[in-house]
Amino acid sequence: MNYEFSESFARELDAQDPLAHFRNRFHFPKVNGKEAIYFCGNSLGLQPKSAKDYLAKELSNWADLAVDGHFHGEDAWYHIRKKSKPALAEILGAQEHEVVAMNNLSVNLHLLMVSFYRPTKERYKIIVEAGAFPSDQYMLETQVKFHGLDPATTLVELKPRPGEHTLRTEDIISEIKKQGNSLAMVNMAGIQYYTGQLFDIQAITKAAHEVGAVAGFDLAHAAGNAVLKLHDWDVDFATWCSYKYMNSGPGNVSGIFVHERYAERPDLPRFAGWWGHDEGERFKMEKGFVPMYGADGWQLANSNVLALAAHQASLDIFQEAGIENLRKKSEKLTGYLEYLIEEISGKSGVLEIITPKNPAERGCQLSLLIHRGGKAVFDEFYKHGVVGDWRNPNVIRLAPTPLYNSYLDVFLFAKILEQSLDKFA
Structure with missing residues (x-):
């Protein structure tokens, strides 16, 4: 599809997203008091809000049934x-x-x-x-x-x-x-x-x-x-x-x-x-x-x-949600991230996406080689609320995850990345 580098475009994609409501089923961490843009599901996925109830149920069974819980109860x-x-x-x-x-x-x-x-x-x-x-x-x-x-x-x-x-x-x-x-x-x-x-x-x-x-x-x-x-x-x-x-x-x-x-x-x-x-x-x-x-x-x-x-x-x-539906959103979400990174980097040679361009040859993770600025760029966008993953010597891994990430997340990250590159690269 044809992407656009604008907040209104990202919001429109979210409005059309049949999976958008699943975002509210997860807890988001905070960075400096603000909800994070979380692109680190490839290391640790977010906590479903329902997990507490599922655990509480088994803790209750343990309390009420003890050893009998092995053979009795739901x-x-x-x-x-x-x-x-x-x-x-x-x-x-x-x-x-x-x-x-x-x-x-x-x-x-x-x-x-x-x-x-x-x-x-x-x-x-x-x-x-x-x-x-x-x-x-x-x-x-x-x-x-x-x-x-x-x-x-x-x-x-x-x-x-x-x-x-x-x-x-x-x-x-x-x-x-x-x-x-x-x-x-x-x-x-x-x-x-x-x-x-x-x-x-x-x-x-x-x-x-x-x-x-x-x-x-x-x-x-x-x-x-x-x-x-x-x-x-x-x-x-x-x-x-x-x-x-x-x-x-x-x-x-x-x-x-x-x-x-x-x-x-x-x-x-x-x-x-x-x-x-x-x-x-x-x-x-x-x-x-x-x-x-x-x-x-x-x-x-x-x-x-x-x-x-x-x-x-x-x-x-x-x-x-359905794994096929999640995959369809993932391809669009990652494709939008790829588009924005290429728009920001242009021909500067600062960023290089080393993940295959063909959607059939990747999941939702994009790995970026950063040739100038290195970890300083990564640390800068973390300060602004982006949680990604740094891998030595100079790779940033980003994983917009379809169950809980939005197109607006991707756009806001791109703006922060642009500012971070301007400062350190």
Whole structure:
């Protein structure tokens, strides 16, 4: 669409936005006593106002029922994980039995690697994007060492071409084909945390399977942000966190996806716990692990009820809004931010957007290389109420989030950015 650099245009877009009312369902932080322009949902989503009531309900159940809350009352805790499945299945593009909320992302990555990374003398390599999030790097490094392998010769890190900031899909596919029979796994982000690039998960998975490898993804920045079709794309496994775009609270519960072709694979190695054991037989307390059907068979311990309550407050909003609708708004919102940044920067060379220009290759995050002014510019617009994210050495990450950000937010940010650049760049 044709954007305009004016407040009246931004207000008109908000007036036409069918999702605009969801903004009032969230608490906004304040900077210097004023409501912030919050563009940091890629690090921590805002708190739904309903979260307090959802938590209060479970605290009341705990107070009134104590241990009986596991089997009595509305949403008895023994089965409470099931409540989140419909929304998670919708957000991830999965069957309900393919997803379950549990643990945190790094724990889940390790657990899934136990099952899906089974290196042999011939087939042992793992493809990952260079500059992956540190937790993923450490996870892969230590998993490889656990198998007695050398990360330097086992991990194949994909880098952009010289002079480019993001990976080309054809280069990823080419490397998968090149590794061929030596490749055990592709283990990449869904969206690269630093550049904001959304990878072609379907094409990468297909290429991995064609050479006999498995494909797994860290969806920390993709879940609740991009439209995902994990089941249809034939992804083997995935995990994500719920505290970014899914607005479920700091450090809150993760979740896993395991494709249904593994739903009844008791032979598949895994690190087991009693909550992954056949729930019909669980309280017999007998030896012999029998995994539950689907992703539930990877659970370890009983559900964190309070965490799931906060999670559910956000998931209910997601189901009400619809992930497809959110994605449509996200493309327009991010497109408007991109337009305004380019209008401000012009040909000065001060700002460079390193996130792909094609909306199909990004979520709602734009990553800006700032060539003059650096952190002083970032600190200046924070003083004026903009909450973004600084990443060394010189990248500013901005994520206008469709559930609670407005077009007016984007316009007001642009005016503040313009003033900050004039002062320091």
